[in-house]
Amino acid sequence: MPNSSDQHGDRIQPRTLKGFRDYLPEVMILRERLIETAQKIYRSYGFAPIDTPALEYLDILLGKGSEETDKQLYQFEDHGGRSVGLRFDLTVPLARFVAQHAATLGMPFKRYHIGTVWRGENTQRGRYREFLQCDFDTIGTESIVADIETVLVIHDLFRAIGFSRFTILVNDRRVLSGLLQNLALGRQEPAILRALDKLPKIGLDHVADEIISCSGASMKQVDRILAFAGLEGSNRNILEKIHSMIAGSAIGESGARSLDQFLAGVIAAGVPTERVQLDPAIARGLDYYTGTVLETRLDDLPEIGSVASGGRYDSLVDLFAKQKLPGIGASLGLDRLLAAMDALGMTQPVRTPADVLIPYFERDHLGDYLQLAARLRESGLAVEVFPDAKKLGKQLQYANRRGHRVAIILGANEFAGGICQVKNLASGETSAVPLTETLSEIVLEISRVLEINRNQ
RNA sequence: GUGGUUGUAGCUCAGUCGGCUAGAGCGCCAGAUUGUGGUUCUGGAUGUCGAGGGUUCGAGUCCCUCCAGCCACCCCA
Known part of the structure; x- marks a missing residue:
């Protein structure tokens, strides 16, 4: 092309991979807030932060989640010819981590870990290939x-984020194993549980068909399974029925006893009963779960799926260490949660983290503006100085669009009078405040305005 | 990964049967108003029509491939 060498021809098209995203400030501010909330709640229970590499030896990651997660693993050879993979969750790397460091960590060990994971699967709303x-x-x-605390943390976390309508669905894998054992279907457990997991989505009839086709179970067996999975009522009610249905199976009984204590503890700790629902159909797709399993659904957006889930994995670390190191935990899917909050209109766009803007008004007073900003920051405020001495109206317009809450107007008149105007950008009101040595009046006035805004 | 569906300005979208230089609203920039924003008025800029190829005298429009979004399956956060 004749003009292929012009300003367009050789340019690289800016783009991102499917399922991978850029985060603009108004999204990132929300993400960081959620992260801070999670950190605060985790720390309040004594969980300590760790980090691990994004890339692991492939054999660390393979065969831990399920066949499906193996397929979704991003894997390749590094420059040294090593087979490596990007982590698809934070639990498997944790198992490796504790096996490697058990001696110095001391047990029990409580950790939190906020990190990116990668899954090479198809995308959808709230479902990405790279997510936090x-x-x-x-x-x-x-x-x-530890099981009880897991629910408490999730409960505190969702409350702190601002949710009231959510349900933590809990179950224990052992009662499902017990049931299938009693029905002599233990060998087909994974396939049956997978079918069962779809119960809320496709209904009893379809689940029945699927169980029969995948396991060869008889109608009678299927009826028993569905009767179990479809148990409804109060948690106490369901528990009683579970007890009777898995009687005789050692593993089933241990699961049911565990559920008794688990639910009693959760309620004793103050979680409202309606937020914790025993659901015998919850199985979870990851192979490493051995006991308690849980999922969290938003009552107003159930179709987006679980936004926080986890469970007990008492044998996962066995794969990496001789020492018996049982574990339990859960994961908040931050990006999915954010997608849900967006759909529910819970995300008010914020474009700036700074409450205060100082317009650059008098060209010759740059030093004064910079000094004022610096001193206001010392008192704990987030303050931005506009970089160009444009018309005041322009600068206020900028402040308005960005979402600053307060502008401090300081021109020739104010300098002469030894004052400044503290402007509430939401209401338009200004008040003249003396520019004293300590700036205490200004800080007080800004705080007052911010407080008014916060209460609106 | 499979199937369906969509892709036109920063955003939401219109664009007839294939036909002139691709439009609207909102937003953005400038001015009205060189010391006070959000309202109003006036003016202005902005598109490789998702990308590449094909059919055609002629493609935003038809065909193919690819890329991306959404939905379903699967699985999951």
Whole structure:
């Protein structure tokens, strides 16, 4: 082409891979807020932060989640010919981590880990190939206290984020195993659980068909399974029925006893009963779960799926260490949660993290503006100085669009009078405040305006 | 990964049967108003029509491939 060498021809098209995204400030501010909330809640229970590499040896990651997760693994050879993979969750790397560092960590070990994970699967709303998980886990104890705490943390976290309408669905894999054992279907467990997992989505009839076709179970067996999975009522009610249906199976009974203690503990800790629902159909797709399993659904947006889930994995670390290191934990799917909050209109766009803008008004007073900003920051405020001495109206317009809450107007008149105007950008009101040595009046006035805004 | 569907300005979208230089609203920039924003008025800029190829005298429009979004399956956060 004759003009292929002009300004367009050789340019690289800016683009991102399917399922991978850029985060603009108004999204990133929300993400960071959620991260901060999660950190705060996790720390309040004694979970300590760790980090691990994004890339692991392939054999660390393969065969841990399920056949499906193996397929979704991003894997390749590095420059040294090593087979490596990007982590698809934070739990498997944690198992490796504790196996490697158990001696120095001490048990029980409680950690949180906020990090990116990658899954090469097809995208959808709330479903990406690169996304952030916020995990917390307790390693090295089989105590039901750890299971109970897992629910408490999720509950506190969702409350802190601002949700009231959510349900934490819980179950124990062992009661499902017990049931299938009693029905002599133990060998087909994975396939049956997978079918069962779809119950809320495709209904009893379709699940029945699928169980029969995947496991060869008889109608009678299927009826028993569906009767079990479809149990409804209060948690106490369901528990009683579970107890009777898995009677005789050692593993089933241990699961049911565990559920008793688990639910009692959760309620004792103050979680409202309606937020914790025992659901015998919850199975989870990852192979490493051995006991308690849980999912969190938003009552107003159930179709987006689980936004926080996890469970107990008492044998996962066995794959990496001789020492018996049981674990339990859960993961908040931050990007999915954000997609849900967006769909629910819970995300008010914020474009700036700075409450205060100082317009650059008098060209000759740059030093004064910079000094004022610096001193206001010392008192804990986030302050931005506009870089160009444009018309005041332009600068206020900028402040308005960006979402600054306060502008400090300081021109020739104010300098002469030894004052400044503190302008509430939401209401338009200004008040003249003396520019004193300590700036205490200004800080007080800004705080007052911010407080008014916050209460609106 | 499979199937369906969509892709036109920063955003939401129109664009007839294939036919002139691709439009609207909102937003953006400038001015009205060189010391006070959000309202109003006036003016202005902005598109490789998702990308590449094909059919045609002629393609935003038809065909193929690819890329991306959405939905379903699968699986999951």
